[in-house]
Amino acid sequence: MTGLVVDILDLPPTIGATKQIHLDLAAPEDLGTEVIGAEPGSPLVVDAALVSMEDGVLVRGSARTRIHGECVRCLTGIDEDREITFDELYLLPDKAAEARADEEDEEADDLFVTGQTTIDLEPALRDALILGLPMRPLCRPDCAGLCSQCGERLDDLPADHHHDTIDPRWAALSELLPGSDEELD
Numbered sequence: 001m002t003g004l005v006v007d008i009l010d011l012p013p014t015i016g017a018t019k020q021i022h023l024d025l026a027a028p029e030d031l032g033t034e035v036i037g038a039e040p041g042s043p044l045v046v047d048a049a050l051v052s053m054e055d056g057v058l059v060r061g062s063a064r065t066r067i068h069g070e071c072v073r074c075l076t077g078i079d080e081d082r083e084i085t086f087d088e089l090y091l092l093p094d095k096a097a098e099a100r101a102d103e104e105d106e107e108a109d110d111l112f113v114t115g116q117t118t119i120d121l122e123p124a125l126r127d128a129l130i131l132g133l134p135m136r137p138l139c140r141p142d143c144a145g146l147c148s149q150c151g152e153r154l155d156d157l158p159a160d161h162h163h164d165t166i167d168p169r170w171a172a173l174s175e176l177l178p179g180s181d182e183e184l185d
């Protein structure tokens, strides 16, 4: 359980009844993908309206947090502030069971009101956040990546950067292996 679990005890079941929430939290650990996501511990501010519907509770709002990731080509850190919006229906448990019975294949991504009293905003937030995040984050669209020889960022190096010299370990090896000089050039 995180601070993203909100109670709806005081939300009247009348259709259209609304409860406003404002959360000021620290971002949890796994809000994102393996390569990019909310920086754990960074501020996470959520503003949302919970609206009673016939089948459940509509959760509509926005969240702001700090994103951290790494460029997949050059490993430079990527940090940015991001605002995400979400709009999800959390089904009441009995409605969820009905919806499932009606459908041939089970909808794995349905969201539920837990025990009719609480809603966990984390899955809705995660879905909305991941949707807007790049699969392969880049520090800039044309990042040239790293030099395969020295591991430096090519964008930080002069355009004519190259390596003529043979790695000393290879040079030592070539001395031990007569006749292999040509192959190493």
Ligand SMILES: [Zn+2]
Binding pocket: 071, 072, 073, 074, 075, 076, 138, 139, 140, 143, 144, 145
């Ligand atoms: Zn990069």
Ligand SMILES: [Zn+2]
Binding pocket: 147, 148, 149, 150, 151, 152, 161, 162, 163
């Ligand atoms: Zn290099």
